[in-house]
Amino acid sequence: MEPTFDIPDSTDWLSTPLTLLAPLESSLRCQVCKDFFDNPVITSCSHTFCSLCIRRCLSTEGKCPTCRSSDQELKLRRNWAVQELVEGFNLARPSLLQLARRPAEGDRVTVDGGGQDAEHPAFKKRKIEQEDGTQTGAGEGIRTRSQRRGVVRQIETPPIEIVDDDIQDDAYIPDDGLVACPVCQRRMKNEAVFRHLDTCTGSRAETRPAAFGSLLTASRRPFQEVTEKPPDRLPHIHYSILKDTVLRKKLKDLGIPNWGSRALLERRHKEWMNLWNANCDSKTPKRKTELLRELDTWERTQGGMSTTTPDPSNSVMRKDFDSAGWSADYNTDFKQLIASARKKNDAEVRSTIPGASQAEPDELSSTLIVEPPTEAQTQIDRCSERLGWSGKGARGADSFEP
């Protein structure tokens, strides 16, 4: 149970007074993988995704997952602004969350005072009135961006007591419409901060304890393009014009496994191309060995080493499924199962009703042999009809006359 809930996600904010951060966080997450944007790129229809996610979508479908307009990998452009937003938010997130969760625990847990008694004499209490009107009003703008969830629930919170310790009380913020440089604390106009930061010497930095997620580590470097030459992107291949041997050689030249069927070779190459080209979008590209490890994960989960077929039909059998062949192939297995079931049944019958007849288990086994395949088969037929795998569009609707 526990590991599941260690995954940070936007609903973490819903249990805190800062519920409005949930839509903000969810807009910093990719709609495909639900994780924070990783090397975000923007499509020609202006939707942003992780580079790898959108490449995978485009290589299977050729359409934007959000608006379904056709797009090409080549038209993807990096979205640095979003990347910086994500990085900045991620730096602040842990301490922000910790702070947001503190009031709830403040009643019983001593936050930083060690052996202080329950009264927390060192803390000042400040009441914050939750104003519903302003909350929802402010949320509107963000919420429209969050396409993922229609309605964000407002958690009803009683008036909250925020426990401030003395350190934070020191950080009094004058209401002058200016903002402080996070490094030297000099106050200036909002627009001037970033320019100032490039030259800031940070002379006052030591005097201020970094109580709340040290921004010093996040001090903003002027954004620069990658200085070294980025790795070359892999071009698209028109698989249909390549012979098996040529494709195999190509995979070998790329340094990736070249075993398996033709279809697997194409899928593996596609995955490698996506991994590689997405890595080219990264500010700090990974080494090839790391990419090879990722390809190996793919191989084990979806590729040639996965236990089930990667085909979407893996959950349901095909219409042309050879049930006779199947039952012939697994005849001995079925018989074994029946034998063990019979044995088990026998044992149970004996233990409950001493001297029960032998006829019952025989009946049971005959139904076991006949029934499961037929029942399964009808289900298969229906499902494959539904999903149109028969290729003729044989749907239930065809037989329906109004």
Added chain:
Amino acid sequence: MSISTNRLFREYKTLSTNPPDGIQAGPVNEDDMYLWEALIEGPIGTPYEGGVFAAELKFPKDYPLSPPTMRFVGGGVWHPNVYPNGTVCISILHPPGDDPNHYEHASERWSPIQSVEKILISVMSMLAEPNDESPANVEAAKMWRERRSEYERKVRGEVRKGLGL
């Protein structure tokens, strides 16, 4: 952890910390993220009101590129868009590939940005408003179209039966 399990874990967490009204869902067993069970309450103001419908969702390994399949378990559901074996036939569960009947807009189909939550909400509204243009259960569709009161009576009967009344 592969891409699909990672995403399913996230969806699971979101659904458990912030579930939509009348919907519960999660993996049957956390060792296998590809098989989920879901409980959907019958929408209020419909003959399904008061019922709780259990369904299983099976996810493909390349989820979210491909959609899951969904099946009501335990008696199925009498509804024009639910096959007699319980399989749900709804556009959001269909990949946007070929559509032999051209009755579904591509925009209603599966896309990687859809989610379990959206599927379950769609199924809930499907219970309230059947789409009789693409019936999966022809008998139910005919009854819904021609003999509405009988349809509602039958559904209510099944709901009561499902609750063990």
